[in-house]
Amino acid sequence: MIGRTTGRPVSITGLGSYAPERVLSNDDLARIVDTSDEWIIERTGIRERRIAAESEAMSDLALPAARQALARAGLTGRDIDLVIVATVTADMAFPATAALLSDQLGSTEAAAYDLSAGCTGFMYALAQGQAMVSSGLAERALVVGGDVLSRILDWTDRSTLVLFGDGAGAVVLEPVEEGGFLGFELGADGAGGRDLTLPGSGSRAVEPGQHEFLTMNGREVFKFATRVLVSSAEAVLEACGKTVADVDVYVPHQANVRIIDHAVRKLGFPDEKVVVNVDRYGNTSSGSIPLALADADLDGRLRAGRLVLMTGMGAGLTWGSALMEWTLDTNGASQ
Numbered sequence: 486m487i488g489r490t491t492g493r494p495v496s497i498t499g500l501g502s503y504a505p506e507r508v509l510s511n512d513d514l515a516r517i518v519d520t521s522d523e524w525i526i527e528r529t530g531i532r533e534r535r536i537a538a539e540s541e542a543m544s545d546l547a548l549p550a551a552r553q554a555l556a557r558a559g560l561t562g563r564d565i566d567l568v569i570v571a572t573v574t575a576d577m578a579f580p581a582t583a584a585l586l587s588d589q590l591g592s593t594e595a596a597a598y599d600l601s602a603g604c605t606g607f608m609y610a611l612a613q614g615q616a617m618v619s620s621g622l623a624e625r626a627l628v629v630g631g632d633v634l635s636r637i638l639d640w641t642d643r644s645t646l647v648l649f650g651d652g653a654g655a656v657v658l659e660p661v662e663e664g665g666f667l668g669f670e671l672g673a674d675g676a677g678g679r680d681l682t683l684p685g686s687g688s689r690a691v692e693p694g695q696h697e698f699l700t701m702n703g704r705e706v707f708k709f710a711t712r713v714l715v716s717s718a719e720a721v722l723e724a725c726g727k728t729v730a731d732v733d734v735y736v737p738h739q740a741n742v743r744i745i746d747h748a749v750r751k752l753g754f755p756d757e758k759v760v761v762n763v764d765r766y767g768n769t770s771s772g773s774i775p776l777a778l779a780d781a782d783l784d785g786r787l788r789a790g791r792l793v794l795m796t797g798m799g800a801g802l803t804w805g806s807a808l809m810e811w812t813l814d815t816n817g818a819s820q
């Protein structure tokens with residue numbers, strides 16, 4: 486699916502993020518499985534990640550991020566009429582985490598549902614929220630992306646354990662006079678779905694002994710990721726009549742520094758335009774892009790008028806890009 490946005494312009498008018506307090510370093514992991522700080526840094530660029538407390542579920546990560554985003558937009562939960570939570574680790578299969586969140590925020594007039602598109606979930610949710618607000622079906626949407634992947638990891642499997650972390654981010658989408666989202670490109674390749682799965686988590690029966698742990702064919706996912714980060718970015722830029730040179734801030738999914746480096750080289754971005762925080766959070770799935778946006782906001786890179794390109798990819802296999810003209814004034818220190 487690809488297209489330029491039509492209808493009334495819509496933009497991000499509030500932004501917030503939350504990462505659990507507990508920091509788990511590579512050395513901490515080396516005490517749990519047979520790995521090392523050197524291996525993890527060399528193969529992934531990750532130095533540490535955040536891990537949710539026992540008592541924390543997805544809605545607990547979403548709530549502070551959402552409150553921050555609403556405050557930034559100058560709104561309260563009551564002003565919101567659509568809540569989408571992109572996650573693969575909802576509090577439970579139902580009720581939707583979005584419904585629980587709406588209740589906590591006092592969004593009594595809001596439609597609320599969860600969206601599952603793996604690590605690409607936030608990009609899919611942005612596209613839906615944008616389209617609903619642009620068409621007038623919704624007035625103000627809250628889009629949350631986040632995951633508590635530590636709950637679905639096999640803590641004895643070094644090949645997956647070292648890659649992931651917990652975190653969430655949230656944005657408010659509202660109509661604006663000009664700027665905002667220019668276009669989206671979203672896709673899925675179900676044939677590759679087997680390369681990144683959570684068996685036993687739904688209605689498909691599993692063999693006895695198979696548990697509800699994330700399973701991954703790392704090499705295949707690596708190849709897929711390096712391909713789609715480039716092709717999706719190129720596609721959305723072309724659809725919107727823009728080039729890489731026009732982009733001011735590039736926010737790729739934070740899975741692995743090597744994957745990001747590959748995309749950056751192929752697309753031709755200078756390093757200063759690329760947002761990277763995978764070293765501090767690992768791969769937080771649907772939390773990855775909003776957490777990276779929040780960091781870029783804090784370091785002063787996101788300013789009104791700047792062209793921002795985001796591309797996610799993940800389980801499905803899925804991918805998705807958004808191109809937008811940033812409209813929110815900077816929150817950053819370095820103004």
Ligand SMILES: CC(C)(COP(=O)(O)OP(=O)(O)OC[C@H]1O[C@@H](n2cnc3c(N)ncnc32)[C@H](O)[C@@H]1OP(=O)(O)O)[C@@H](O)C(=O)NCCC(=O)NCCS
Nearest residue numbers: 520521524528604643644647703704706707740741798799
């Ligand atoms: C997982 C990933 C980092 C592995 O890196 P790699 O360079 O391909 O490493 P390989 O899988 O070839 O493994 C190399 C060796 O390291 C070992 N290894 C795997 N994990 C290890 C770890 N945490 N510590 C030490 N050694 C490890 C392997 O067992 C293998 O050993 P062997 O050669 O004796 O069999 C890489 O494939 C990757 O990033 N894939 C994409 C994952 C991803 O982004 N998923 C989410 C998408 S949303």
